[in-house]
Amino acid sequence: MDSKATNNSKNDLVNYILYLADSSLVMGHRLSEWTGHGPMIEQDIAITNIALDLIGQARNFYQYASEISNSIDPGKKKITEDDLAYLRNADEFKNLLLTELPNGDWAMTIGKIFFFSTWQFYFYQKLIYSSDKQLSAIAEKSLKEVTYHVKWSSDWVIRLGDGTEESKKRMQKAIDDLWPYTGEMFVAAEFEINLENSVTINVSSIKKDWLDKIKAFLKEATLEMPEDGWMQSGGKNGIHTEHLGYILAEMQFMQRAYPGLEW
Amino acid sequence: MNSTEPLWEIFIRSKQGLDHKHVGSLHAADAETAIENARDVYTRRMEGVSIWAVESKYIHATNPDEAESLFDPAEDKIYRHPTFYNLPDELKYM
Numbered sequence: 001m002d003s004k005a006t007n008n009s010k011n012d013l014v015n016y017i018l019y020l021a022d023s024s025l026v027m028g029h030r031l032s033e034w035t036g037h038g039p040m041i042e043q044d045i046a047i048t049n050i051a052l053d054l055i056g057q058a059r060n061f062y063q064y065a066s067e068i069s070n071s072i073d074p075g076k077k078k079i080t081e082d083d084l085a086y087l088r089n090a091d092e093f094k095n096l097l098l099t100e101l102p103n104g105d106w107a108m109t110i111g112k113i114f115f116f117s118t119w120q121f122y123f124y125q126k127l128i129y130s131s132d133k134q135l136s137a138i139a140e141k142s143l144k145e146v147t148y149h150v151k152w153s154s155d156w157v158i159r160l161g162d163g164t165e166e167s168k169k170r171m172q173k174a175i176d177d178l179w180p181y182t183g184e185m186f187v188a189a190e191f192e193i194n195l196e197n198s199v200t201i202n203v204s205s206i207k208k209d210w211l212d213k214i215k216a217f218l219k220e221a222t223l224e225m226p227e228d229g230w231m232q233s234g235g236k237n238g239i240h241t242e243h244l245g246y247i248l249a250e251m252q253f254m255q256r257a258y259p260g261l262e263w
Numbered sequence: 264m265n266s267t268e269p270l271w272e273i274f275i276r277s278k279q280g281l282d283h284k285h286v287g288s289l290h291a292a293d294a295e296t297a298i299e300n301a302r303d304v305y306t307r308r309m310e311g312v313s314i315w316a317v318e319s320k321y322i323h324a325t326n327p328d329e330a331e332s333l334f335d336p337a338e339d340k341i342y343r344h345p346t347f348y349n350l351p352d353e354l355k356y357m
Contacts, residue, residue, distance in 0.1 A: 042304055159292075
């Protein structure tokens with residue numbers, strides 16, 4: 001391959017890794033907003049644990065992305081995982097829109113984790129077979145964490161759905177409100193399609209498994225499956241909701257105000 | 264919420280351990296939640312690989328006021344310990 005083609009596919013790879021890193025980071029950051037505010041101490045710790053798991057995944061991805069990025073133009077200044085997380089603007093972030101939505105009430109947060117972690121579950125299971133050894137390794141490690149996230153969040157969906165009248169109402173509302181943001185998880189961006197031979201997975205191929213799983217859990221929770229309609233998209237291409245700006249303003253403030261700040 | 268949920272005692276067995284040790288307690292509505300909460304609260308730092316959860320009400324304990332009559336008498340019954348055997352010097356690891 002000539003060096004321009006190699007660099008093109010490297011750029012695609014960086015964008016792909018960033019989409020995975022950003023999704024985990026933004027989701028982890030949102031969940032960390034519950035720290036100290038959880039309904040019960042055990043749930044406060046549980047959701048903080050999940051946030052930490054996700055931020056850990058994000059770090060693995062960011063480190064890898066910076067490695068590839070630095071190899072594209074050896075003359076340019078080297079970037080680190082911190083540069084990627086703290087110094088990019090909202091339109092450079094490629095996270096799924098679902099991850100940046102506000103936490104809302106407990107049911108809404110559970111809904112987000114439920115949809116996202118179930119997607120991650122099937123996604124990482126396939127990514128383990130990527131020809132890219134680093135992505136495969138990150139997927140294998142993350143899959144164990146995500147397996148627990150699915151169990152934890154689905155148990156809550158069932159508890160709330162098959163609970164009191166109030167909890168059922170809130171859980172159903174969360175499912176319905178989040179549904180338009182689930183379609184994006186199964187539509188490939190251009191950089192995904194470009195790499196689709198062996199590095200990345202075909203996202204539409206996991207849609208059926210995901211739907212079947214969601215259906216089964218909602219049934220057990222005595223909740224209604226939402227109707228399919230308009231699906232939101234754009235996150236992977238840097239087109240975000242109004243929420244991401246606020247998230248980044250809070251998350252990036254220290255590094256932007258005091259560049260190079262260290263603990 | 265906590266006042267209506269039962270209290271559970273949690274026991275964790277470490278990777279190298281043989282017995283489950285008491286590590287604390289937590290509130291949970293049912294057994295499955297108790298196990299999940301124990302996993303989240305008490306195994307964050309690789310404290311263990313196995314969890315037992317028992318509703319506190321099922322643990323029956325001795326009354327500290329009775330400790331004297333229950334446990335002191337054993338103190339002076341040295342014939343219950345196997346300590347009067349003469350071991351040959353050749354036995355190093357008994």
